[in-house]
Structures are given as structure tokens and as C-alpha cells.
Amino acid sequence: MAGKMILIDTSKCTGCRACQVACKQWNSLSAVPTRNRGTFENPPDLGYNTYTKILFNEVEKDGELAWYFGQHRCMHCEDAGCMKACPVPGAITRDANGAVVINQELCTGCKYCVFGCPFNVPRYDTKNAEGYGADKAFKCTMCFDRLEMGQQPACTKTCPTGALFFTEKARLPEIAAAAAERGLTVYDGGSLKTGVVFLLEDKPEEYGLPAKPAIPTPTFLWRTVMKPLGIAAVVAAIFGVIAHYSFIGPKDISEGDGEGGEH
Amino acid sequence: MAEKLVKRASPVQRLSHWIHMVAFIILALTGLGLYARSFFGLTGLFGGVDVSRTIHHFTGIVFFVTTFIIFFQWAHAITAKGEDNMIDVARSYLDHNFHAPAGKLNFGQKLFGMFAFVVGLVMSLTGFAMWFPFVLGRGLQQWMYFLHNLCFIGFFLFIIVHLYLGTFGNPGSWRIMTVGTVTEGWAKAHHPKWDTEDG
Numbered sequence: 001m002a003g004k005m006i007l008i009d010t011s012k013c014t015g016c017r018a019c020q021v022a023c024k025q026w027n028s029l030s031a032v033p034t035r036n037r038g039t040f041e042n043p044p045d046l047g048y049n050t051y052t053k054i055l056f057n058e059v060e061k062d063g064e065l066a067w068y069f070g071q072h073r074c075m076h077c078e079d080a081g082c083m084k085a086c087p088v089p090g091a092i093t094r095d096a097n098g099a100v101v102i103n104q105e106l107c108t109g110c111k112y113c114v115f116g117c118p119f120n121v122p123r124y125d126t127k128n129a130e131g132y133g134a135d136k137a138f139k140c141t142m143c144f145d146r147l148e149m150g151q152q153p154a155c156t157k158t159c160p161t162g163a164l165f166f167t168e169k170a171r172l173p174e175i176a177a178a179a180a181e182r183g184l185t186v187y188d189g190g191s192l193k194t195g196v197v198f199l200l201e202d203k204p205e206e207y208g209l210p211a212k213p214a215i216p217t218p219t220f221l222w223r224t225v226m227k228p229l230g231i232a233a234v235v236a237a238i239f240g241v242i243a244h245y246s247f248i249g250p251k252d253i254s255e256g257d258g259e260g261g262e263h
Numbered sequence: 264m265a266e267k268l269v270k271r272a273s274p275v276q277r278l279s280h281w282i283h284m285v286a287f288i289i290l291a292l293t294g295l296g297l298y299a300r301s302f303f304g305l306t307g308l309f310g311g312v313d314v315s316r317t318i319h320h321f322t323g324i325v326f327f328v329t330t331f332i333i334f335f336q337w338a339h340a341i342t343a344k345g346e347d348n349m350i351d352v353a354r355s356y357l358d359h360n361f362h363a364p365a366g367k368l369n370f371g372q373k374l375f376g377m378f379a380f381v382v383g384l385v386m387s388l389t390g391f392a393m394w395f396p397f398v399l400g401r402g403l404q405q406w407m408y409f410l411h412n413l414c415f416i417g418f419f420l421f422i423i424v425h426l427y428l429g430t431f432g433n434p435g436s437w438r439i440m441t442v443g444t445v446t447e448g449w450a451k452a453h454h455p456k457w458d459t460e461d462g
Binding site for chain 2: 114
């Protein structure tokens, strides 16, 4: 797919969270009142009004403090768990740029996507949030509306250090080679082929990313395996019953009583 | 030639089964509409997704209750020790001259009774988990969706067989659901070891 990609070079991130602010501004998302929770991380979690959040991880490296900045946001997978889980036609779609977008006008609030996501991203809202009505799921849209106008997402546009970078997905091999020279590893979601790619200085877990990202096993079984299997089994059972009726026939006692009365 | 009739199902047993059956049909139709994109059109039968989901939830409670009522109505017969086994039962369905030495319920029916109870219970509990999905935690909740689906398919398969055997497959059986009695010949053939005096 000739999609676009948001590149996150964690070695360049300073934790300024301008991306969080730009995201809220463009998407008209309300603020979450700040409370001291003993961490620089703020707000506490993704939500209907928070599509992206910088994670602060303090670690000791060579006897000194090192700060790893991760970003929790929709990864825009090519093999998307939310889309697999969604039961409503058109409620979650992927556009030509690779942006996976929830259409709140169609979302029915079933919450399947919330549990189908490998990265724990979509958030469900019970209130009448942002004027969409109650009971909808929300997440990052890759600013698909900006992309349609030939612009880049608000977060990459605003990033002052170049940690967030918007480019063609096709450039990944060349970027990966350059990153390897700088000792960075590429995190692209493996088989999920995420549209958000991290360049990491350490293990994925240090940045709040699953080491082996995959669509949750029960979700895969539920959506991909059970449906065709179930339909096939039900059709087979119906044909089995028809076959029994046709070839063996009903067990009619009134006519079978005379000859088969061995009891 | 009025044949002697034997009582097989009480009014409570019949009524609870009718309610269970209607609840299942409503649950299956609303549930499929809520399950996948290809079945989404079914939600139109009930006036949309929100109505479908509400009907599904509250019909689920009816199904949950009748699962218990039916099981305890039949528990004595389901747990009774019989002389027949699954091979006898399978043979009796394939060879009409063979009659499995079954009591009030044959081995297959007992198995179905247990199965319907366990699956009804799992469907209900996983259904409640899906109704209130933020109680169990992510990892467990993901399995709830799968289990609900798995049990539905299992139950649906058994229902196809159950419906056939209770109607076209065994003439004289459907009246158990309507008037609750069977002919003495039916009882002797299908359940030779059933003490009809004892119920």
C-alpha cells in the first residue's frame, strides 16, 4: 500500500508534548484538568478527548538517569484489530493514506474495537462527548482531514525537534538503514505493519510498546476463524439433517411397530 | 382406535421451553445483527442497532432464567442412570428397527440436557460480561467475546439436530410441546425402559 507514515524518532523527543496540544487544537478536543499524580505524564490516559499522549519512562543507564519518551497513540495498522472487531459497515475505515478512522456518526458503541486493539488505543465514552452523542469510540485519525487537503498531521507539523516526521511509507527501508547507523532499532508493528513507526534506543517495552505486537488471540479466533467455521458447520448440520430425512427417513413408530417389535 | 396416551411434559415444562425457544430466536436474530458486518442488516428487523442491543440484553435475561427452570424441571431424568449409551442412540437413529434401551431420556437427550444447561450458563455469563465490558479487565474480556461466539455456534448446531429430531425426524414427538402427551406405542419404541407410571 502506498500509504503514509508517521515516524517517531524517540532519540529526538524531549517530552515537550507540543504534539498533544496541537492534536487537541486541530481536533477541537477539550482539555483534561491537570492533577499532580507524581509524574510528568499528563493527562493520565488516552480518552475521547485525548488522542495522543507522551509517556515518560525514567530508567538508569550506565549509572545515570535516562528518560525514554514513548508515544501512546493509534498505530494505524495495515492489519487492524479494531477493523476486524468492528461489526458496523463503514464505522471504521482505512483511507488511501493508510489512516484508520472511526466514524462516530456510524459507531454504535459496541466497544469491540476497544478490546480488539493490540495497542489498547480506542477509548469509549458514555457522555455526549464533543457533540457526537453518547456511547462512541474515539482515537487518533492521523488527521485524515488534513491529509486530504495536502497537509501533514497536526502532531508532526508542530513537533519542534523533528522527533515526529511525516513521510511516505515506501521510504521505510532507507530510513531504517540510516537509523541503524545511529544505533536505533525500527519498530513497525511486525506483521501488523503499522502506519506509525518508532525508532527506538532501547527495548520496545521501555516505550510502552508490546515486544511482539499481534491481534489478540481471542479476537483473531472470534473474528477471523469462528465466523467462516460457524457458517460452514451450520450449513453442514442442515444438510446432514436433510440427508438423514432423505436417505434414512423419519423414525415412524406407527408403521414400524408391526415388523420391528423385538422388545 | 384411540391409542392410550402417556403424559411426558408438564405444563410448566412446556411453557418454559416455549419461552426459551422464542427467546432463543429473538437472541439469535438480534445477536447476529450485532456480531458482524455481513449480518448487520438484521438489526433493521428490530428498528436499528440500539433497539436490537436492548432487546438482546433483556431477552438474554429471560433466556438465563429459563435455562435454569428447564434444567431443574428435567434434572431428575437427565441425571438418571440409563442402560443405553451413545452408540445405541446413534444406531437407533440410523436403523429404524433398532430401539435403544432408553429410560425417560436416552443417552443423547441427557447429553443435550447437560449441554444446553452448561452452554446456556456460559452464554449468559459471557453475555453479561459483554453488557458490562469494563469489569473483567482487557485480557479476560477478549475471551468473553470468543466464548460467547463459540457457545452460540455449538448451541445452534445442537438446535438444528434437536429441532429435527423433535419434529420431522420422529413423528409423534412434536405433541410433547403442544399437549404434553405421547402415544403408548411411541413411548415403548423410543423409551422402552421408561416407567411411564412413574412419569
